[in-house]
Amino acid sequence: MSEASAPAVRRADAQRDRILCAALRCFIEHGFHAASMANIAEAAQMSAGLIYRYFENKNAIVLAIMQRQLDEKRALIRQLQSADQFVDGLLKAFDDLCSTARGPMSVALMLEMSAEATRSPQVAEALRHSDDLTRAEFEDWLRRPREQGGAGLAAGQVRSRSLAIRFVVDGLALRAAREPDLDRTEVRVALEELLRTLLKPE
Amino acid sequence: MSEASAPAVRRADAQRDRILCAALRCFIEHGFHAASMANIAEAAQMSAGLIYRYFENKNAIVLAIMQRQLDEKRALIRQLQSADQFVDGLLKAFDDLCSTARGPMSVALMLEMSAEATRSPQVAEALRHSDDLTRAEFEDWLRRPREQGGAGLAAGQVRSRSLAIRFVVDGLALRAAREPDLDRTEVRVALEELLRTLLKPE
Amino acid sequence: MSEASAPAVRRADAQRDRILCAALRCFIEHGFHAASMANIAEAAQMSAGLIYRYFENKNAIVLAIMQRQLDEKRALIRQLQSADQFVDGLLKAFDDLCSTARGPMSVALMLEMSAEATRSPQVAEALRHSDDLTRAEFEDWLRRPREQGGAGLAAGQVRSRSLAIRFVVDGLALRAAREPDLDRTEVRVALEELLRTLLKPE
């Protein structure tokens, strides 16, 4: 049975993935609310009815996409972790976020999710969980000695610095949505000014 | 005629205001898209049809509310301007933003607007305009001598500092939506660490 | 009382007339259905509510306008009655009908009324009555001796000739709606061919 069902499971996962990729494109283009199941079905090149074999309803897709976005954000933040080129990493992330087309990560969706968190406890809980994981990982890195690729901060500094950096990163993301053509040099200078002290031990 | 029409004008303005207040409540509760005209009409205690006497369509209400939100945000940022207690001001703003009930300013709507800006040029334009005004005002304050209630920064520092501080303020707002019960002491420490150098001349 | 009420009656009639003139303009511009009471009120420079003091409802206005159109049509046909210049008269009428702006007579409304006659017995009855009057008048003229300004037809010819001419006149009116820029010379030749024998005794 396991031999028989394994491919079936794989196929089901592939279908789910196909749907989620299509949904992501639609959500980025139109927003969670304005994208229709018909849009998604067309983008996924399947019938609308079939989607309901893999997701209970549209809301389930929305939640799944939100989860994906959270994973993407964590991955994106994890990539930042290279103390020497932190600002460079932020700038590259800013660039990516400014152009919707680049990848599966969409600031617009992140913002809509954050807004939705003030209304839906379920969404708030998911965000909280993801943020907690991100922070834990990030603080590990802040704490890790420089010779092990970390930032080498003292234990007492880690908590407040991670929060401070989160403010900066989030603010940068929000700005990517509102002023995507912000001058990159200005951004770099501002970020360097902000991070100069934050990432240097005491 | 002016005596006759004045009350009529007042009444019309009162109705517009009534509708906008109702709309604000609905938008905060459901979001711009999910709130229906029926919702708004009920909240404003009037028939849905009547709303169209005062606003051309739902979008006009959305834009009016967005403009209000932008004005609120500018007012909120303007209130921050007291160099010595800048962090205190931010903390208080954070507090206000965390509790939806407090006032007409809603982080959730700000986030949705920012997301919408990536799709609607009209919204993007409104945000851009408001952001420009805010920045100009804020940079005036950064530049003004301390003895005149300003921050007393050198001209060369103003541009990058205002951008840096905007990152921090925006990040703080985003955090208010996602983690409204963040420990206030941690927030204070993080903000102090960020702003310590930013608001001190060179 | 008659001295007191006479001006009141006159005023009421003036108001009714004001409304009907406004309604006519609106109906010609938008059609019976698409013209709104608000349109009419604005065109009549009075409030929408006031109209209901003079007409029970929109339908009453429609019927009154229809009656007016019938009167106009009868007047228009009566003007034709000059045997020698019958074709000239038709051509001028055609010209007038082709340009909406010229007067209160509108082919479009006539056509809509005729269509409505197939649905509403009330409208059908009004049309029938008007058509009967028109025909009676027209046949009187056909019968009247030429020296008295008539067409001088024999009694036995009058009935069928009046019907035949009615076909031609109606057909001309319909064409005015569908091909307002029809070449006038072609129209003249066609009319002359049609009427050459119809208006000449036996």
Place this chain on the structure above:
Amino acid sequence: MSEASAPAVRRADAQRDRILCAALRCFIEHGFHAASMANIAEAAQMSAGLIYRYFENKNAIVLAIMQRQLDEKRALIRQLQSADQFVDGLLKAFDDLCSTARGPMSVALMLEMSAEATRSPQVAEALRHSDDLTRAEFEDWLRRPREQGGAGLAAGQVRSRSLAIRFVVDGLALRAAREPDLDRTEVRVALEELLRTLLKPE
């Protein structure tokens, strides 16, 4: 694939036809504007929403019905073409037009379309095109020798005669809407008087 899609196409066409037939009944009964999508849906025994799978909006249905009416009218006029029994043909057409129930051709709709042509360029264009085709066909017949089933008119006569006959035919149609119980004998005599000379060469 052609075997698989053919029935689907047939079904779609059947549905479109079902909708158009229902719409025709509603339009005849209420007129283009007064008939609602709900009316049509009920007449077609389907939900209102489903109609939008087959027609973009109500206007598309109106235009499709208009086109059908124009085709019907052309077919009806084409059937007239038998020089000897032209009057008989007209009388039969008059009979048919007088009873709405008989077929899909409705004078009322033709009149409304003609009225609408004075307001909507799109409708005017459609009518013009149809009228042009009708005229071309009709003039061909007028020109064709009698031994080939035509009317055998000289080339110079064709233009004005076709216009003259169009006046008569249109007038007859308008009369069908306004006086459906007109005495058939009177009509016949009038038509014979009109057409006696028009269809005879020179």
Place this chain on the structure above:
DNA sequence: CATGAATGAGACTTCATTCAT
């Protein structure tokens, strides 16, 4: 007499979801 704010019914349209095929 006159206004125009207010209502409520109803118009068109969209869309998540279901189900026969």
Place this chain on the structure above:
DNA sequence: CATGAATGAAGTCTCATTCAT
């Protein structure tokens, strides 16, 4: 497993009509 036709609820908006002022 897959389709897409079908539904029904809901959304935005218009408008004839009424009524307090």
